[in-house]
Amino acid sequence: MADQHPSPVVTNPWHHLRRYTDARIGLGRAGISLPTQQLLEFQLAHARARDAVHLPLDIDRLTGDLASLPGLTEPGEPVLLHSQAVDRFQYLQRPDLGRRLDDASRERLADRASANGADLALVVVDGLSSSAIQANVAPFLACFLDVLGQTEPDWRLAPLTVVQQGRVAIGDDIGQLLSARAVVVLIGERPGLSSPDSVGIYLTWNPKPGLTDASRNCISNVRPAGLSFDQASERLIYLLREAHRLGLSGVGLKDRTGEVVIDSSTNNKNFLTNDGQS
Amino acid sequence: MSSRYVYTLGPRTWRFRNLAELMAKATPARSGDRLAGVIADSAEERVVAQMCLAEVPLKRFLSEALIPYEDDEVTRLILDRHDPLAFQAVEHLTVGDFRNWLLSDLASSEALTGLRPGLTPEMVAAVSKLMRNQDLILVARKCRVETAFRNTIGRPGHLSTRLQPNHPTDDETGIAASILDGLLYGNGDAVIGINPATDNVAQAIKLMRLMDEVIQQYDIPTQSCVLTHVTNTLEAVEQGAPVDLVFQSIGGTQATNESFGFSLATLREAQDAALSLGRGTVGENVMYFETGQGSSLSANAHHGLDQQTCETRAYAVAREFSPLLVNTVVGFIGPEYLFDGKEIIRAGLEDHFCAKLLGVPMGCDICYTNHAEADQNDMDNLLTLLGVAGCTFIMGIPGSDDIMLNYQTTSFHDALYARRALDLRPAPEFEHWLERMGIFDDVRRHEPSAAIPPMFGRRLAALDGEVRRG
Numbered sequence: 001m002a003d004q005h006p007s008p009v010v011t012n013p014w015h016h017l018r019r020y021t022d023a024r025i026g027l028g029r030a031g032i033s034l035p036t037q038q039l040l041e042f043q044l045a046h047a048r049a050r051d052a053v054h055l056p057l058d059i060d061r062l063t064g065d066l067a068s069l070p071g072l073t074e075p076g077e078p079v080l081l082h083s084q085a086v087d088r089f090q091y092l093q094r095p096d097l098g099r100r101l102d103d104a105s106r107e108r109l110a111d112r113a114s115a116n117g118a119d120l121a122l123v124v125v126d127g128l129s130s131s132a133i134q135a136n137v138a139p140f141l142a143c144f145l146d147v148l149g150q151t152e153p154d155w156r157l158a159p160l161t162v163v164q165q166g167r168v169a170i171g172d173d174i175g176q177l178l179s180a181r182a183v184v185v186l187i188g189e190r191p192g193l194s195s196p197d198s199v200g201i202y203l204t205w206n207p208k209p210g211l212t213d214a215s216r217n218c219i220s221n222v223r224p225a226g227l228s229f230d231q232a233s234e235r236l237i238y239l240l241r242e243a244h245r246l247g248l249s250g251v252g253l254k255d256r257t258g259e260v261v262i263d264s265s266t267n268n269k270n271f272l273t274n275d276g277q278s
Numbered sequence: 279m280s281s282r283y284v285y286t287l288g289p290r291t292w293r294f295r296n297l298a299e300l301m302a303k304a305t306p307a308r309s310g311d312r313l314a315g316v317i318a319d320s321a322e323e324r325v326v327a328q329m330c331l332a333e334v335p336l337k338r339f340l341s342e343a344l345i346p347y348e349d350d351e352v353t354r355l356i357l358d359r360h361d362p363l364a365f366q367a368v369e370h371l372t373v374g375d376f377r378n379w380l381l382s383d384l385a386s387s388e389a390l391t392g393l394r395p396g397l398t399p400e401m402v403a404a405v406s407k408l409m410r411n412q413d414l415i416l417v418a419r420k421c422r423v424e425t426a427f428r429n430t431i432g433r434p435g436h437l438s439t440r441l442q443p444n445h446p447t448d449d450e451t452g453i454a455a456s457i458l459d460g461l462l463y464g465n466g467d468a469v470i471g472i473n474p475a476t477d478n479v480a481q482a483i484k485l486m487r488l489m490d491e492v493i494q495q496y497d498i499p500t501q502s503c504v505l506t507h508v509t510n511t512l513e514a515v516e517q518g519a520p521v522d523l524v525f526q527s528i529g530g531t532q533a534t535n536e537s538f539g540f541s542l543a544t545l546r547e548a549q550d551a552a553l554s555l556g557r558g559t560v561g562e563n564v565m566y567f568e569t570g571q572g573s574s575l576s577a578n579a580h581h582g583l584d585q586q587t588c589e590t591r592a593y594a595v596a597r598e599f600s601p602l603l604v605n606t607v608v609g610f611i612g613p614e615y616l617f618d619g620k621e622i623i624r625a626g627l628e629d630h631f632c633a634k635l636l637g638v639p640m641g642c643d644i645c646y647t648n649h650a651e652a653d654q655n656d657m658d659n660l661l662t663l664l665g666v667a668g669c670t671f672i673m674g675i676p677g678s679d680d681i682m683l684n685y686q687t688t689s690f691h692d693a694l695y696a697r698r699a700l701d702l703r704p705a706p707e708f709e710h711w712l713e714r715m716g717i718f719d720d721v722r723r724h725e726p727s728a729a730i731p732p733m734f735g736r737r738l739a740a741l742d743g744e745v746r747r748g
Contacts, residue, residue: 013730014458014738021445021452024677024689025459032694032724034677042654042677046686049648092613092649093309128649190612191648192684270454271741272734273491 009035022194045193052131052188052196054088057164062124065138066160069145078124078160079112081105081174085165098167100209101174109161109177117179118158120240121207122186125166129188132197136223137186140199143229147237168202168216175207182243183207184236189220197223201232203239205249215250217243285330292326297334298344301400302584303327304407306624310572310585310615317584328408332374336365339400345581350532351542356398356594365396373404380405380417380635387422394637399530402632403590411624414631415667421634423670425602426561427522429499429707431468431670432639437702438671439693440603440641441466444682448475450488456676457492458734462717463690463726464697465674467708468603468641469523469566471503475682482506483519490520496715496733499707501558501602503566508540508548515551522557523566523602524548530569530591533579542595549599560707563602568643569593570607571625572615585615586625590632597638603671604633605641608660610685612647619656622646626660630669641671645687654678654686661688665696672696698724 008030015026027038034042059080066078082105085091085098101109124137148155158178163170168185175183182205189198201219204211217239222232235255243249283294294300302316304327311317318324340360345353362369367389368376379385406414424432431438443456453472460466470493472485482504489502501522504511508526515521526545529535535542545565552564574580574588589606596604606629609622616622626642633640644660646652661672678689696702703709703721712718716731730738 010726010728012459012462013735014455014462016742017455017458017738021449021455022681023443023445023452023456023459023675024679025455027677027691029691029726032691032698032726034689034691038677042679045679046648046653053649093617094313095614096313190684192681193648193679193686194681195684196648270450270488270491272454272458272737273488273495 042193048131049191049193049196052129052191055130057126057130057133059162059164062134062137062162066124066141066162069138069142078162079108081109081161081163081166083163083165083167083170088165091165095167098165099169099173101170106177109174112159113178114158116156117181119155119181121158121161121171121175121178121180121183123161123163123171123174123183125163125168125170125185125187127166127168127187127200128190129196129198131191132188132199132223133186135197136199136229140186140222140229140232144233144236147233151237152241168200169211171202172204172207172209172211175204176209181206182240182249184240195221195223195226198226199223201236203236203243203249205243205247217249217253217255283330285326287326287329292323292330294327294330297338297342298581298583300327300331300334301344301404301407301587302582304331305584305586306407308571308585308615308621308625309613309617310575313614314575314580314582314585316582331404332372332377332408334373334404336371336373336376336401337369339398339404344400344583344587345531352530352532352535352591352595355542355598356400356591359395359594359598360398361395363396364393367393367396369396373401374408376401376405377408377413381413385417385420387420390421390635391637394635397636399590399594399632399636400587402635403587406586406590406628406632409631411627411663414627415663418631418634418667421637421668423634423637423639425563425600425639427501427558427563427602428560429467429705430560431602431705433706434668435702436705437665437669437693437696437700438468438641438705438708439465439674439690440468440605440671441470442472442673442675442680442687443470444473444475444675444680446475446682448481448485453485453488454492457489459676460674460690461498462730462734463674463694464704464712464718464724465690465693466498466500467705468671469501469503471505471525471566473505473683477506477510479510479513479517482510483514483517486514486519486521497711499705499711505568508544512548512551515555520557521552521555523564524552525566525568527568527573528592528595529573529577529579530588530595531574531579531581533581534574534577534588535595537577537579542598545595545599561602563600565599565601567596567601567604568607569596569604569629570611571629572611575615576611586628589629590636593633593636593638596633597636601639603641604638605643605671605673606630606633607643607645609646609650609652610643613650616650618651619646619653619659622650622652623656623660623663627663627667630664630667634668639670642669643673643687645673645685647685657686657688657692661692661696662699665700665702694724694726
């Protein structure tokens with residue numbers, strides 16, 4: 001029976017190539033425009049990314065999750081800190097303010113600093129994705145602290161800090177106030193459309209204000225669908241031990257755990273031209 | 279304080295320290311100028327600065343360099359290349375009168391072409407600050423900038439696209455899938471251009487070969503480019519790689535370009551290397567540049583200038599090397615430089631106007647990040663406005679989602695929207711190819727074929743067979 005109402009949507013016969021890529025290919029078209037379903041899927045992804053940027057960190061929930069972590073040698077509640085950016089609006093326009101602690105935070109931190117310093121300060125920062133921090137920091141730390149406890153049981157940890165409206169470099173300020181030999185910042189990365197929950201990890205040896213990105217090592221895209229917590233922990237431990245051994249971080253410290261040679265396995269070839277091989 | 283930039287309005291006298299401060303304070307508001315501390319202190323001060331700037335003679339820009347000649351090779355390039363004969367048509371004008379002249383019927387397409395060597399970026403940036411969005415559109419539309427390599431880019435009534443098949447691990451199958459998707463939606467006439475995930479020479483060469491094989495196998499009248507550092511591309515040429523276009527991000531001050539790791543001499547060397555390969559068939563424009571407001575401030579290399587003036591100076595760098603394509607990546611840098619849709623749209627129109635007036639083949643990466651106050655509707659607005667303004671090319675990416683760079687730019691569908699709504703066509707050679715290959719049923723009505731063309735269908739069938747066997 002002939003369809004009385006032909007579909008206004010033209011599907012693309014190459015749609016199944018989606019199995020090879022996350023790119024939004026083969027979407028089909030209504031006329032030459034996006035079909036309604038694909039339009040709304042995009043809007044949902046954008047809405048989630050926007051929420052990741054703008055929804056504030058649920059501090060109570062986060063501290064609850066962090067309090068139950070085994071392996072945190074320093075007891076007590078995480079220290080709650082705030083940058084000089086008063087709200088998200090200012091934060092987005094003034095990255096310089098997001099790199100500095102406000103006065104109340106500095107006092108709070110001074111009260112908790114140990115006279116003997118620490119080997120490592122862990123700093124949790126909302127950054128550009130509260131969703132990333134909310135969902136992924138506690139499980140990552142559980143994994144990392146477990147590995148750290150086995151490989152470097154003698155390292156002394158500074159009190160865990162949680163910063164709102166912060167940028168990466170705020171860890172330098174915190175690390176110095178806590179007299180930490182190294183600081184590791186866990187921060188919500190700028191959300192992508194299909195990755196609203198990525199955590200970035202930044203290591204700085206001998207932290208002090210005024211350092212640039214050249215002094216840091218970065219592990220990016222840490223989330224269940226990206227770099228796994230196990231892999232990220234392994235790389236961070238490697239970098240930390242190398243930083244301790246060499247007494248530096250940044251461009252002088254190469255991450256050799258991540259050197260993967262891209263091979264041409266069956267899944268990685270240009271099917272548009274590989275005539276002789278298929 | 280002895281200042282030449284004084285403006286009296288009723289009982290109040292306003293003073294501006296120098297031309298750079300006057301330009302900055304006259305600039306329509308944007309977050310990057312606020313971050314740099316050069317923005318007008320009030321809305322009133324901004325308009326007074328515009329009134330004061332309107333009275334500045336164009337000649338002043340030849341005697342008062344915003345960044346000293348001795349300190350900056352971009353300033354030297356601008357002033358050394360200035361052509362006094364070409365300048366004669368407007369040398370009697372102030373900035374305000376220059377706006378009137380540009381909008382008048384004295385400024386024909388031919389007159390604007392003849393004027394180019396007589397204009398400096400600072401003159402052009404200054405007049406843009408007095409112009410409304412519709413002025414920027416109307417004058418840009420009169421500018422004719424055509425370039426060519428394997429096809430002809432920038433003819434009136436045409437809108438080209440860069441097919442951008444980026445992939446987070448440079449996976450060849452993934453890249454090929456996005457290339458196929460784009461070609462079948464009629465995209466890719468400006469260039470097929472990949473931002474590599476792994477940025478080194480070996481990877482760049484691999485991607486160059488991939489694209490070159492596709493272009494050759496399907497006889498596509500277009501060019502390829504891997505957007506890697508200019509020194510990587512130079513090395514690729516030495517290693518015999520199939521380099522069509524040389525890419526580089528450029529800025530409007532020497533210090534910005536040093537932070538990017540190149541000098542004008544590097545660009546000259548790379549242009550010569552690409553030309554020596556003789557790969558163009560209908561033209562010899564072998565360079566592809568990207569720019570964007572905020573890059574100089576970001577590199578702490580802005581010398582106290584506002585970001586739009588720095589940006590316009592980058593076009594002097596661009597035009598020195600006769601590029602095939604230049605695009606401003608207008609919303610990529612983030613909300614600390616361009617806060618929201620309104621600022622992004624304004625900047626996109628400014629960049630396009632200033633570049634075209636200087637003779638640069640300007641396209642636009644109409645884009646935003648998820649922490650900017652912008653969305654698809656803002657991009658639709660800017661796309662439509664730039665389409666009317668005669669923008670040379672835009673990006674084309676599957677479903678607007680760049681899964682490698684994590685931002686949103688215009689999609690393959692968006693390009694077809696602009697072509698249909700504004701009756702714009704792809705590059706003529708590419709349009710013939712779309713027809714010849716059976717990719718479009720009707721190229722004039724921008725109607726893609728519902729079926730997959732046989733040549734591509736065979737490749738898909740082969741891939742599917744392989745998967746089943748595997």
